[in-house]
Amino acid sequence: MVRVTTPGIRLLPNAITVLALCAGLSAVQFALSGNYPMAIAAIGIAAVLDSLDGRIARLLDATSKMGAELDSLSDGISFGVAPALVLYVWHSGGDRVGWVASxxxxxxxxxxxxxxxxxLDDxxxxPYASEFFVGVPAPAGGLLAMLPLILAxxxxxxxxxxxxxxxxxxxxIAALLISRIPTLSLKTVRAPAKAIAPLLVGVGLLAAAIIQFPLVALAIALVLYLAHIPYSVYRHRWLAEHPEAWAVPPRERRAIRRARGQRRLGLRPPLRRRVAGAAMRAVRLPRNGEQHVARGPRPVSGSGPSSLDTKDRGNDRGPRRRSWRRIGLRQRGK
Structure with missing residues (x-):
């Protein structure tokens, strides 16, 4: 089936990109008038709009070459030129070092x-490269550069x-932008069904924190973003060294890491469901109040089995069965 996209639908993602560009440029105007909280908010709004335009374009099948070029130009102005000028105006006075840093x-x-x-054309x-950015992405870099202003x-x-x-x-922060340090991409994050309700509660709490304490919430989010970089580097290196985990979901990757960790420490994986018949015959499972005793060969007697052997046989189908159930094992089929 061929999807037909109307011109109005194709215009929507580009319109959002232009709004992000306007928000970024407005931050410079707010800084020139001395309204620095609004300058910070304008760049934050530009970051939110930048995260929406690409997703909306893919959902509506409205991607285009013009939209990709417009998005790059908007990001360069909103998160490169605008934060640099805001910071320079904040520490104005014709300082040459400040202008060089900007x-x-x-x-x-x-x-x-x-x-x-x-x-994008490489x-x-x-396969795991889509889970990471190379260096800090543009919206995060623009906001991280303004962290001293946010704290002030x-x-x-x-x-x-x-x-x-x-x-x-x-x-x-400029060095982090052009570095080869891998950072996690939220575009490939998939939340399990059980985590949807807690995530929605977290989104509500985050919205309340942003409304009541916007600058504090933004500063904490930026610090947490910087703190995730070591984990991102570790995850990237682990994936590079384990090709068998490239095509499996994150839950199975965690199982691979746990299994390799057990082998590295010399541990055996836990027994599951059944125990080999030879091992079951060789080891007598402990009863209440008894210690673990290895069962050796029975003594040979010409007069028949001893009373102790008879007692053990009589109790085979009672306490031993309960012991198997108590530790999660099933009796071997006969």
């Missing part, structure tokens, strides 16, 4: 977006609002 950040953002576009990447607006002046601390931080 230029470095904007240039690194453009280079990061150019590399992202070239990787067909030699491993929430907690007042401090060491985090120092001019040189802010510029060193800006250059450090």
């Amino acid at each position: 230029l470095i950040f904007a240039v690194c953002m453009i280079l990061r977006l150019a590399r992202f576009n070239t990787l 067909t030699e990447q491993p 607006e929430q907690f007042g002046e401090g060491w985090w609002s120092s001019q040189y601390v802010a510029w060193i931080w800006t250059i450090a």
Whole structure:
């Protein structure tokens, strides 16, 4: 069946991209007027809109070459040029070091977006490459660069609002943008059915926190994003070393990691459902109040079985069966 997309539907994702561009540029205007909370909010809105336009385009089958180019240009301005100018205006006064740091950040953002576009056409990447970004993505980088400003607006002046601390931080985030450090991509995250209800509750709590304490919630989210990078690097390396886990879902990957960890520590996997008949005959399962005793060969007597042997045989179908059930085993079929 051929899907027919109307011109109005094809226009919607591009319209969202243009709105993100306008929001990013508006942050510069808010900074020039001294309204820094609104400048932060404008870049945050641009990040939200940027995460929506591509998804909506794929859902509506309205992707186009023009939309991809427009999205890259919008990201370069909203998360590269706009944050750099906001930070420069925040520490204005014609400081040359500040202007150099702003230029470095904007240039690194453009280079990061150019590399992202070239990787889209790379067909030699491993299957797990779609689960990661190469370097910090553009929206996260634009917001991370403004973390000193966010802390200054929430907690007042401090060491985090120092001019040189802010510029060193800006250059450090610029280095993360063009680095080869893998970061997790939320586009490939799939929530299990059992986790939908808790996730919805978490979304509600997050919305309440953003409404009541917007700057604090944003600062915590940015710190948590930085804290996830070591785990992302570990996960990327583990997948690179285990090709057998490339085509399996995350739950089975966890099982592979646990199994390899047990073998590395010299542990045996737990017994499941049945025990081999030879092992069952060789080891007598303990009764209440008894210790584990290995059953050796029975003594040979010409007068017949002893009273102890007769007692053991009489109790075979009673306490031993309950012992099997108590530890989760089934009696071997006869």
